[in-house]
Amino acid sequence: MATILVVDDELGIRALLSEILTDEGHTVELAENAAQARTLREKLRPDLVLLDIWMPDVDGITLLKEWSATACLTMPVIMMSGHGTIDTAVEATKHGAMAFLEKPITLQKLLRAVEQGLARPNARSAPLPGAPARHDGPAHVDGAHANAGAGLHHPPPAGPQSEQSFDLDRPLREARDAFEKSYFEFHLAQENGSMTRVAEKTGLERTHLYRKLKQLGVDLSRNRRGGL
Structure with a gap:
């Protein structure tokens, strides 16, 4: 060990x-x-x-x-x-x-x-x-x-793309939003669009998670695979 x-x-x-x-x-x-x-x-x-x-x-x-x-x-x-x-x-x-x-x-x-x-x-x-x-x-x-x-x-498993690059030559808020959007999109793809599993994995309450995704402009319909 x-x-x-x-x-x-x-x-x-x-x-x-x-x-x-x-x-x-x-x-x-x-x-x-x-x-x-x-x-x-x-x-x-x-x-x-x-x-x-x-x-x-x-x-x-x-x-x-x-x-x-x-x-x-x-x-x-x-x-x-x-x-x-x-x-x-x-x-x-x-x-x-x-x-x-x-x-x-x-x-x-x-x-x-x-x-x-x-x-x-x-x-x-x-x-x-x-x-x-x-x-x-x-x-x-x-x-x-x-x-x-x-x-x-x-x-990462085969499927969702985890390798990203981020443009840091911009305001902090924009850079942080870009990171968070990529982060949640990755986990939505990994969990086949299950909000319940993503909420559990990220440590967020589901209502908070949903509001966060809408605020970031994450396309939920694209990641959904039959149920939240």
Whole structure:
């Protein structure tokens, strides 16, 4: 199994993630701040890092940028936050994160993200859609708080097209709307137009999801395959 580094300033989060991942057979190392994370990354060369964004000394985005700039980003990094937004996720992705999980993190989402992360040779090969880089599968930002679903990276099945490029040379609102439209169209196609399954997968209540799709101009009739 893998060596996983968990970086989070909350003792309870570290303990919980360590227990879950150890039960799955992984070796887990814990860091409560960026200084410890730097030391353990250098010493252990972990196979994957779970990195919290909000930490008291150096935040997770800054540490991610540091690793990226110094060629230390040799492992997949999954960002975690209880206050995540689309903008935060895109920022993390630009600097090499392969997924974004919003707290509280469910067991299923955690294990799926870790599984997909470990299947990747490195973090650079798996950015989220919406970033100015190529990617090979869908990922999403967890929670209705971010208006976009959960932060996991899935290899796409044959069918819906997941590889996209986004023009970032435009206002932020337009770029974000384009990302969200592409994100929901992908999942509608993947779930054969089932609003129920898409709502469950993205973490949105169905009424909210329907309003969001209408607001973005998503063609529901094109994706519908017999029932919502």
